[in-house]
Amino acid sequence: MTYKEQLDMNRIPQHIAIIMDGNGRWAKARGKRRGEGHIVGAQALHDTMMNASKLGVKYVTVYAFSTENWTRPDEEVNGLMALLFEKLDLSIFMDNDIRFCVIGDTDRLPEKVRERMHYCIAQSAGNQRGTLTVALSYSSKWELTQSAKRIAAMVQEGTMSVDDITDKTIDETLCTSFMPDPDLLIRTGGETRLSNYLLWQCAYTELYFCDTYWPEFDEEALCKAIYTYQQRERRFGKTSEQVAEENDNK
Ligand code: FPP
Numbered sequence: 557m558t559y560k561e562q563l564d565m566n567r568i569p570q571h572i573a574i575i576m577d578g579n580g581r582w583a584k585a586r587g588k589r590r591g592e593g594h595i596v597g598a599q600a601l602h603d604t605m606m607n608a609s610k611l612g613v614k615y616v617t618v619y620a621f622s623t624e625n626w627t628r629p630d631e632e633v634n635g636l637m638a639l640l641f642e643k644l645d646l647s648i649f650m651d652n653d654i655r656f657c658v659i660g661d662t663d664r665l666p667e668k669v670r671e672r673m674h675y676c677i678a679q680s681a682g683n684q685r686g687t688l689t690v691a692l693s694y695s696s697k698w699e700l701t702q703s704a705k706r707i708a709a710m711v712q713e714g715t716m717s718v719d720d721i722t723d724k725t726i727d728e729t730l731c732t733s734f735m736p737d738p739d740l741l742i743r744t745g746g747e748t749r750l751s752n753y754l755l756w757q758c759a760y761t762e763l764y765f766c767d768t769y770w771p772e773f774d775e776e777a778l779c780k781a782i783y784t785y786q787q788r789e790r791r792f793g794k795t796s797e798q799v800a801e802e803n804d805n806k
Contacts, residue, residue, distance in 0.1 A: 559779035563611070567786050569739035571615035572608060573754055573761065576601065578745025578769030585769075591635040596771035598643050607775045609654065609686040611782070615735050616688050619753045623661065623695035637666050640692070644672045646679055653685035659731035660694030689735065696755035703729040732757055740785045742778075744770045760792050 576597055583593030601618060608616050621636060649656045656676045665673070673692075706729045710716040716725075727733060738754060738761045746767045750758065764781045766773075791799050 559776055559783045562783055563779055564786050565612070568612045569782060569785055570613070571617065571736050571738045571740075572613055572782075573617045573619075573738035573741040573758070574604070575619045575741070575743040575745075575751060575753055576770040576773075577743060577747055579771060581745065582769035582771045590632055591639075593769075593771055594636055594639055598639055600771050600773050602643075602648065603775070604773060604778055605654065605686075605688050606652065607778050609652065611779075614686055615738075616686065617659075617691065617732075617735065617738065617754070618689070619691045619694065619751070621660075621692045621694070622752060623693060623698050624752070626664070626693070637669055641666075641669050641672060644669075644676050646676050649676060649680040649683060649688070653683045654680065655683040655687040656680045657687060657689040657734070658692055659689055659699075660692040661698055662692060664693045687735065689732075691753070694731075695752040696750075697752055699730055699732075700726075700756060702731075726756065730756065737761060739790075740764060740781065742766070742781045744768050744773050744777075760790070762788055762790065 579593030579597040580590040581593075582596070583590050586592075601620075605616055620640070625636075626633060644656075648654070658673055658677065662670060662673065703726055707716070707721060707725060711718055711721075732754070737757045737759070741750075741754070741758055741761045742764045743749075744766055746765070748765045750763075754761075762785050764784055766777065766781065768777050789796060789799060794802075
């Protein structure tokens, strides 16, 4: 039986976050330039978004370009920006009822990428079937620093007191305030770290690491990740017995 056939369609994660790793190694293993890995990776992103949406996943949030990626060779950075510009196609979002969002320090992106990005964000804002969020020029440390500055400014202006600051205040000042926390985080490419991605939001997220390079991440690989997630018990700090009792009372 395939993993797809084994999925419990009543327990599909609402939000999947993805670290799309392994494009460079996929390309190198085939004697190609790293940029070719990113091109095939962009197709894998398109296919994964469609497959996730068909399964009923409401939010997909992908790490496409980290704050640290700005330090890669100019040729690779420019290639990734050109690819982003080329792949930001509004019709894909409109035809599939997908809302497009971006999180990150987008002021650093080239102007033409920013313009097309804002156009896709505005035009797709009313789409309901799912939300694709792309993290661009993003890192959790950058995001949490922004959050701290915004909260400090509110305290300084007198619109908030220090005692009023809760974890909800931080949730509301992060770029992800419009989405629920991820239920499942998938990292492809064999590394087992979070690389400065959604560190606050993943406090209780189930983590799934696989060796598959991102360009080869297909529907069955996605279903395997979701199947593995469905085998786990999410306790959010409670005991197994408490979780069972809560489920019985539902
Ligand atoms: C990590 O692989 C991947 C990236 C830094 C870029 C991911 C970008 C895409 C999949 C294209 C996105 C396109 C759009 C339209 C959003 P790596 O290069 O670090 O791989 P390696 O670890 O094998 O070197």
